[in-house]
Amino acid sequence: MGCRSEWVTIWASLLWLAHVQVQATATNLDAIPIVNARAIAMALIAGRQPESIQDRPHAPDRPPMPIPSPAAISPPWTIRVEVPLVQLLISVRDRSGAAVTGLKVEDFQVFENNRLQPIVAFESEVTPLHLVVLVDCSGSTRHGRQALLNATRRLLEALSPGHHVALYALAESQLVMLHRTSLDRQLIAQALERLPEPGGGTPLYDAIVLTYAQESPWLKLHRSALIVLTDGVDDRIRGGIRPSETEPRLLVRLARQYAAVVYVLQINPFTLVPEPAWMTRARRALEKVAVATGGQLFRAESWDVIERLYPELNRELAALYTIAYRPSIPLGDGRWRQIRVRINRPGLIVRHRAGYYAW
Structure with missing residues (x-):
């Protein structure tokens, strides 16, 4: 839900990504059964890490999030309290769709269940992100490995430098797991060369769930985004050979528990007009997941032209x-809490996740 208990320095923002240089080494392919x-x-x-995930060793390139020391911040004084925090990523655009930069913490107000909440930490739009990229290499993609490889390579090249990137595939x-978190784009490019051949069923929703599980601490607590490259077809929707156990509604509920914003880059696998009804259902299901987090679904007609979406994605990330705030009502009741963000400037459009369940 983007909540945690920790010692919070009031003067500290969550600028860990800007200061921590994480250098990863390429690893062998790590195939995780989707069960x-x-x-x-x-x-x-419910805020629990499943045992099957807990038992998996963490790569040495994934340190815990550091809390800046008072000496590093040098404020006039420091106040520390142990509090649960809720973290939000907020997209701000003007009416023309352009990204709005330069906003300060005093420009924002956060309401939970219509109650104004105290903001205790703030990061500007220039702070790098932790990006998790999931590439759909299942049999439903109907494209060869080279098309998937080229599309993913162009995406990684288009992403602004400074972002940490983790790379996964469904096959x-x-x-x-192709690559753990790294700033080194050369290492990531080398890992991409191990992208699997397309094949097998398409339990896409289940693959997204396991990606959340693998990246849970980072997607929950840090400034992060999940980017999914897919044709959007889960075998649950179409009746294929490997349907997901996870229904779309449950996936939406899971996504709302995380601070990470979800962006879906969907490649239309058909040229039929109108598109089949099941394809419309599949697209809308993924769109609901993205919108629930404050993200978007972008569509391209083929893998060959998907790079046209990348500038818009970069504008979104920029x-x-x-914002992190301390909820005025203690957590633990498991009830839905609605979040609303107001900006003290007229004419701006704000997107963020609508709320969370307070486990």
């Missing part, structure tokens, strides 16, 4: 502010 995804989703929603009904 029990629905149970994993339910555990994550042969498994979640394949418009994200991060």
Whole structure:
């Protein structure tokens, strides 16, 4: 839900990504069987890390988030209290759709269940992000490996420098971990060369659940985004050979528990007009997941032209502010809490996740 208990320095913002240089080494492919995804989703929603995920060793390039020391910040004084925080990523645009930069913490007000909340940390739109990229290499993509490889390579090249990137793929009904978090684009490019051949069923929703589980601490607590490259077709929607256990409604509920914004880059697998009804359902299901987090679904007609979406994606990432606030009502009741953000400037459009369940 983007909540945590920690010692909070009032004068500190969450600028860990700007200061921590993470250098990863390329690893061998790590294929994770996609099983029990629905149970994993339910555990994550309730704030528990499933044992199957807990037992997996963490890569040495993934340190815990550091809290800046008072000496590093040099404020006139420091006040520390142990509090649970809720973190939000907020997209701000003007009416023409352009990203709005230069906003300050005093420009924002956050309301939870219509109660004004105290903002205790703020990150500007220039702070780098932790990006998790999931590439759909399942049999439904109907494209060869080279098309997927080229599209993903162009995406990584288009992303602004400074972002940390983790890379996963769905192939042969498994979640394949291609690369852990790294700033080194050369290492990431080398890992991309191990992108699997397309094949197998398409438990896409389950693959997204397992990606959340693998990246849970980072997607929940840090300034982050999940980018999914896919044709959007889960075998649950079409009746394929490997349907997801996770229904779209549960995936939406899971996504709302995380601070991460979801962006879906969907490639239309058909040229039929109008598109089949099941394809419309599949697209709308993923769009609901993205919108629930404050993100968007972008559509391209083929893998060959998907790079046309990348500038718009970069503009989205460049418009994200991060706010952490201390909820006035203690957590733990598991009830839905609605979030509303107001900006003290007229004519601006704000997007963010609508709320969370207070486990």
